[in-house]
Amino acid sequence: MVKRMKSLATFGAGPFATGDSDVRFGHYDYDDVPRLLAIFYAEFDNDAGPIIRHQVPANFNLTRIFQPQSGLIIPKSQLICRSMKCSLKHENCRVLGYPVKLSHQGYRRQYYIFNMCFVVAWESVSDSMYEPIVQKCAEYLIELEQEFSFLSNRAYNAQCGKKTVCGLEAKRLVSVLHTNKLCESEIRIIAPELAKVEIKNEKENEKNEKAKEDSVAAERNEDYRKVGVSKAAKNLMMTLYFKLCPSYRGVEPPEVSIFMVPMFIRGIKLTSRVIDGMDVLSQKIIPQIDGIRTVKEIAFVLNLDPALVARCVRNLHFYECVSLVPMFLYSNTYVATERVHDFYMNQTEITDCMDFVKIQNPEQIEDDGEPPPVPQFSDVFRLYLSMKCGMTLAEWVRVEQPRSMGIDEHRLVQFGMHHQFLRKLTVYPICTVSTGGNKFLSSCNGKTSIEELSLEHNLDPQVLYQLLAESNKFEFVMK
Structure with a gap:
């Protein structure tokens, strides 16, 4: 599970500006990193039905997992293109997948179904962190199949070694992903005619049936030639990047005060390409974040509603792009x-x-x-x-x-x-006179800070402090 800080970003230091955490800015503390056991690729074979075509590690026993759950791993049309998870307590694992069905008249059954699955240890309670990676793998395989028939054309199988799953360096994924490091995986795609791949020891009728499936590649290549795709694209290298990221599901973004100062955690080069990829509001706000201006001051410079700026900063803070520190005051x-x-x-x-x-x-x-x-x-x-x-x-x-x-x-x-x-x-006011049921005086009980009171009543913290001090009705505790 990922240890998230307090949901309310109060004044002070820390990942959520709470001042009571030992976690450094921009760093997550994993107390239960999901343990990846295996990766396998399953498909619907025209003769054998659902089968496992590739798996890593090769010695991992997937038979007991796959056979009883094959109807879920290669499901009916209603469950296609949806994230799926099979919890197998008796096998102490969970299977995460994203089944895909591609329709094309060149396929023997007019469609092709496959699913690349991740097997995660049962004790990993935050296994949902793998779901974006599973879906990302499925999307890449869809592109490879649509452009090169990389999955359905058996001639490509010779390019997939024992350590790969459909060309992905799955052994590296299994060993690196759960360490919370960036993992690079390369897929080399070489056209069968260039690689001179020969399919041996197959019966003549199997060759004829598979040749019909392989016609999908020729038919699609003809389509791509019509739109100007070069034949050189048949021989290329793809590098895919994977990183296990924390799960934000069920966690509300922290509330942001307009008196807070956003500071970038990560270095961001504001090139024209980066700025063009932002929404219009972020294009205006992000260049103004300098670690000095408060949210309110940024809004004033840009002539924007402070609530809009706070909303943008709230998202940046939630995804750990910026930290929040208190407004600079000489009275602090x-x-x-x-x-x-x-x-x-x-x-x-x-x-x-x-x-x-x-x-x-x-x-x-x-x-x-x-x-x-x-x-x-x-x-x-x-x-x-x-x-x-x-x-x-x-x-x-x-x-x-x-x-x-x-x-x-x-x-x-x-x-x-x-x-x-x-x-x-932090300064905490304590009311020394009878509150008389007054809500504000009752809140000045030594548990509510000046900053929280100023946020609630939309006052500058320094102005509020001076007003309370001049009234001679309050004592102040600092802690």
């Missing part, structure tokens, strides 16, 4: 975390930090007319350690004067929050 208090020591040993993060925290505007100069100095790592590390409880950021800036070192305190804090070197202390 930040403290260093244990991860600041990991930062000291990570040269990649050090390089990124030096580039991010420097004063970005080259026109900014000091009082003596000189440009700001280049930040030094020793200064950055010391500044992170100097942030402590009981000192607001405004007080810290007056004492440390980071800009004299060429360091932008705004960027320094946001980088530390993003990488969890820093943690923001």
Whole structure:
């Protein structure tokens, strides 16, 4: 199962900006990786009926699994082109498949049915994570069959070794997929006449029957020649990419406040090709995400409804493209975390930090007319350690004067929050007078933060804090 964080993205650090998780940004923690046991390819043979044509590993006993369930693996028309799962508790496994039926007059029965299935261990409760890969394999096989008759033409079988399933490097899939790594699988397609494949030891009548099926390839090739497809396409290499991704089913996207700051977790090169593939709203919003602007500020720059921007950021956050950190306020208090020591040993993060925290505007100069100095790592590390409880950021800036070192305190804090070197202390108001049934006063009980109250009442957190402090009716706890 995939460990997901809290469904409400509150202010703080962490994958869901909760500030109470040890999981790094953009990383999932798998506590039950589905164990892949085998992959096999089944089809409906014109004479033998449902059979297994290829399987990996070869020594895996699929007979006890396939024979009782062959009617489900190669099903009737009502279940075609639908994800299927057979749970076989007595065999301690589950079979995931996506049966496909292709209709064409060149086939002996006017149709061709096949199913490429994954066998997953019974104890794997999150086996649905394999369903997109099973469907992806089926879609690729459909394309190969429609273009080259790669499945129905027996001449191609000689190209499929013992370690492959229909040309897919299934042995590599079995060993790599469940480790949560990217797996590449190559399919080499060589036209039978180019490979000089000879089919031996077959009876004459079998050759005649299969020749009728192989006529599908010739008929389709003629169709493709009419639309200008080159014969060179008969000899090609395809590389397929597979990765086991977490299942988001049943998990609601986190709520996003307009006072939160989105920061990219992954490096994104905003080329024209990438931008053209986005929806219109994302095309406008994504280039404005710089790790400094809040959702509300992005909406103001683009002259958009903040709710629309929050919806876009909500999706980006849910799919772990961006993290969410609290709005930068000089009234906030930040403290260093244990991860600041990991930062000291990570040269990649050090390089990124030096580039991010420097004063970005080259026109900014000091009082003596000189440009700001280049930040030094020793200064950055010391500044992170100097942030402590009981000192607001405004007080810290007056004492440390980071800009004299060429360091932008705004960027320094946001980088530390993003990488969890820093943690923001949250302020909780406690009402010291009788609430009198007032809903707002009752909610100020030391359990609801200033940020949550500001979100509920659509107020700036700093403004709300000042109003509560000036009323002399509240005490404040930071934790």
